[in-house]
Every structure is written in C-alpha cells, then in structure tokens.
Amino acid sequence: MINALEQYDPQIFELIRQESARQSGSIRLIPSENYVSKAVMLASGSCLTNKYAEGYPGKRYYEGQQVTDLIERLAQERATKLFKADHANVQPYSGSVANLAAYSALIKPGDTIMGMSLSHGGHLTHGWKVSLTSKFFNSVPYPVNTDTGLLDFNMIEDLAKQHKPKIIVSGATAYPREIDFEIFEQIAKKVGAYLVSDIAHIAGLVVAGLHKSPVPYADVVSTTTHKTLRGPRGGMLLCKEEHTSKVDKAVFPGLQGGPHMHTMTAIAVAMAEANTPEFVAYATQVVKNAKILAAKLMEYGFTLVTGGTDNHLILIDLRSKDIPGKKMAKALDRARIVTNYNTIPGDSAPPMNPNGVRIGTPAITTRGMKEPEMEQIADFINTVAENIDNESIIEKVGKDVLLLCSQFPVPEHFIKQ
Numbered sequence: 001m002i003n004a005l006e007q008y009d010p011q012i013f014e015l016i017r018q019e020s021a022r023q024s025g026s027i028r029l030i031p032s033e034n035y036v037s038k039a040v041m042l043a044s045g046s047c048l049t050n051k052y053a054e055g056y057p058g059k060r061y062y063e064g065q066q067v068t069d070l071i072e073r074l075a076q077e078r079a080t081k082l083f084k085a086d087h088a089n090v091q092p093y094s095g096s097v098a099n100l101a102a103y104s105a106l107i108k109p110g111d112t113i114m115g116m117s118l119s120h121g122g123h124l125t126h127g128w129k130v131s132l133t134s135k136f137f138n139s140v141p142y143p144v145n146t147d148t149g150l151l152d153f154n155m156i157e158d159l160a161k162q163h164k165p166k167i168i169v170s171g172a173t174a175y176p177r178e179i180d181f182e183i184f185e186q187i188a189k190k191v192g193a194y195l196v197s198d199i200a201h202i203a204g205l206v207v208a209g210l211h212k213s214p215v216p217y218a219d220v221v222s223t224t225t226h227k228t229l230r231g232p233r234g235g236m237l238l239c240k241e242e243h244t245s246k247v248d249k250a251v252f253p254g255l256q257g258g259p260h261m262h263t264m265t266a267i268a269v270a271m272a273e274a275n276t277p278e279f280v281a282y283a284t285q286v287v288k289n290a291k292i293l294a295a296k297l298m299e300y301g302f303t304l305v306t307g308g309t310d311n312h313l314i315l316i317d318l319r320s321k322d323i324p325g326k327k328m329a330k331a332l333d334r335a336r337i338v339t340n341y342n343t344i345p346g347d348s349a350p351p352m353n354p355n356g357v358r359i360g361t362p363a364i365t366t367r368g369m370k371e372p373e374m375e376q377i378a379d380f381i382n383t384v385a386e387n388i389d390n391e392s393i394i395e396k397v398g399k400d401v402l403l404l405c406s407q408f409p410v411p412e413h414f415i416k417q
C-alpha cells in the first residue's frame with residue numbers, strides 16, 4: 001500500500017516519511033500519545049474505510065452490511081469483555097463526541113454538569129467555558145486542592161450539594177494520581193446525579209488492573225481508544241444495561257452519522273491485543289517507568305504536582321526552576337524530546353504559556369524503554385532545563401536522544417527512513 005502511495009502521491013508520501021522519521025527519532029513523552037501495532041495500523045488503513053453503516057448491527061440504513069455487522073458485534077463483545085461492562089458503543093468518532101453523547105443520553109440542555117476544571121487537569125468537554133459542553137449545559141467546574149494538587153472530595157461534595165448537578169464527571173487529562181470512582185459515585189448518589197467517568201487517559205491501566213475501574217460505579221464510562229489503550233484514534237462508551245438504548249440513540253442518530261468502520265475494525269484489534277498478558281506487562285512497565293522518571297526528576301530538583309505519580313503521567317511545576325512552560329517544551333522539542341506545556345493547578349499564567357509541562361510514559365514504554373532509559377531521559381530533561389538558553393548543549397542532547405532512539409525501534413516502520 002505504501003508503495004502505491006509513493007507512486008501516486010509522492011508529496012504526501014514524503015510528508016508521511018518525514019513524520020515517521022520524527023516519531024522514530026524523538027522521545028515522545030506526550031502522555032496521550034502512543035505507537036499502535038502493525039495489526040492496528042493495517043485494520044485502520046483497510047477497505048472498511050469504504051463502507052457506510054449508519055445504524056447498528058441488524059438495523060442499518062444501507063445494504064451490504066454482511067461483514068460490518070459482524071465486525072461491530074465483535075468490537076462490542078471484545079470491549080464489554082475487556083472492561084466487564086454491560087454494554088459498549090464503539091461508534092464515537094472521538095472522546096469529545098463520546099462525552100457529549102454521554103451527557104445528552106442522560107440529561108437535557110440547560111441541566112447542570114460538574115466536571116474537573118480544565119486548568120486543574122480536566123478536559124475541555126468536562127464543561128470548560130470555551131467548550132460547547134458549557135453552552136448546552138450549565139457547567140460548575142470543580143478544582144483540585146491547589147496546595148496538594150489532589151482531588152478534595154469534601155469540596156466536591158459541598159459544591160455538588162450547593163449546585164445539585166444532574167451529572168458529575170470524574171476523570172482527567174492531567175491528574176497523576178489514582179481517581180477514586182467509588183467516592184464519586186457516593187457523592188453523585190447523595191445529590192441525585194448521574195456519574196459519568198472519562199477514562200481516556202487511563203483506559204489501558206484500567207484493563208490491566210492497575211487502576212480501579214469505574215465500570216461498577218459509573219452510569220456511563222467514556223474513553224478514547226488511542227492513549228494507554230494503544231488502539232487507533234477513536235472513542236467508546238460503556239454503560240449499565242439500563243442506559244443502553246439512550247446511549248446508542250445519543251451517538252446515532254443524536255450526534256453522528258455513519259460510524260468510521262475502519263477505525264472500529266482497528267478498535268476491535270486493539271481490544272484483542274489489550275486482553276493479553278503481554279499488554280498487562282506493558283501497562284505495568286508504563287507505571288513503573290513513570291514512577292522512576294518522576295523520582296529521578298525530583299532528585300534533580302524538579303517540583304512535581306502531587307509530589308509524584310501513580311499512573312502514566314507526570315505534571316512538572318516549573319516555577320521553582322523559573323522557566324516558563326512553553327519555553328521549556330520548545331527547548332525540549334529542539335532536543336527531540338516531545339512534551340506539551342500545561343497549566344498546573346491554580347496556575348496564574350495563561351494556558352498559552354503556563355507554568356507546567358506534562359509528560360508521560362505510554363509511547364516510550366511501547367518502544368521497550370525501561371528503568372535505565374528513564375534515568376537517561378531525566379538526565380536529558382535536566383540538562384535542557386539547566387541550559388535552557390544554550391543552543392549548542394540542547395543540540396548535543398538532541399544527538400544523544402537520537403542515539404537512544406536508534407536502540408529502541410518503533411514497533412512498525414511502514415516507510416524506509
């Protein structure tokens with residue numbers, strides 16, 4: 001297939017080659033990114049991209065569903081088994097659509113939702129002010145405790161009692177500790193709210209048994225499929241039996257038309273891969289790597305939000321180093337270490353230039369990096385921070401990064417480098 005692309009569209013072929021080289025020749029620490037297997041990549045690039053399948057298995061609006069029905073049922077079965085859920089909807093195009101579908105399945109426009117504030121580690125679609133989720137719904141964001149960086153359940157319960165939300169959203173994109181979904185359920189019950197849990201970041205850790213699952217507690221669980229879960233870019237909803245029909249209708253025809261069958265096919269492959277001892281070993285190493293990286297960074301004097309990590313991500317508070325987050329992320333990028341600048345809880349700086357940098361270990365662990373490499377990576381990050389205005393040292397770190405990368409090949413290279 002890739003040879004055909006080289007022949008028919010050399011310009012795009014060349015850009016893909018460059019991106020492939022970039023992904024291979026850098027230490028990718030963005031905690032929401034990963035490398036998929038060849039099987040997932042093949043399914044994602046398969047002929048299923050050619051097929052419309054509006055509706056659900058057995059109830060479609062187009063003919064020719066002999067195979068698509070089988071694929072969707074298989075994807076649903078694999079997802080429900082993996083997450084031990086009553087029902088799975090594998091059609092959401094992304095996590096954002098999945099979240100909106102979860103809300104619209106359970107409540108009406110104008111009702112109140114309570115999710116973690118974006119600037120404290122939540123997601124745009126948890127009701128942040130610039131998101132449609134705060135325009136369709138009345139949003140009351142909850143913060144974390146800015147002294148500890150931790151969820152403060154007393155504060156969340158007080159806010160919930162005061163505002164009586166119809167939905168409480170538990171889940172985060174920049175929270176380095178385990179989330180207690182059981183306490184969230186207790187609070188939701190006390191105020192008569194539904195609980196929606198967004199596990200986009202931690203789904204791979206949940207299925208590996210390394211993070212408590214929200215499935216027994218939440219009315220609806222939302223996830224992406226491409227972060228720690230290591231599937232293609234997509235979304236998914238899991239729910240209790242009683243919500244099945246509402247959730248399905250919210251996704252189609254409520255928000256979407258035809259599902260992306262090629263993505264759904266690749267999700268089915270990823271679910272099978274995640275249901276193996278090899279995946280559990282992978283996820284275990286993701287957490288081990290994050291803990292080692294965090295410990296080493298603290299030895300170098302970095303301040304970490306919450307003082308470390310329990311999961312796959314680390315949020316560095318750069319105020320003690322007196323380096324703005326964007327400057328640090330850009331310097332690291334020049335040294336071939338790819339991160340993203342991020343707000344820290346209670347950040348006084350704007351989101352476009354916050355005081356934090358967010359890093360994580362899912363992608364580098366897929367490449368096979370372990371404890372010794374985490375020590376090296378911490379050393380690289382520290383060297384860049386100590387020499388933030390010294391381009392020749394940053395360039396030298398970039399060369400060392402390239403050497404390290406060459407020892408840990410990306411799982412599949414479609415394109416010669």
Ligand code: DSN
Pocket residue numbers: 032095123173
């Ligand atoms: N943008 C994703 C992340 O990086 O966490 C969340 O959607």
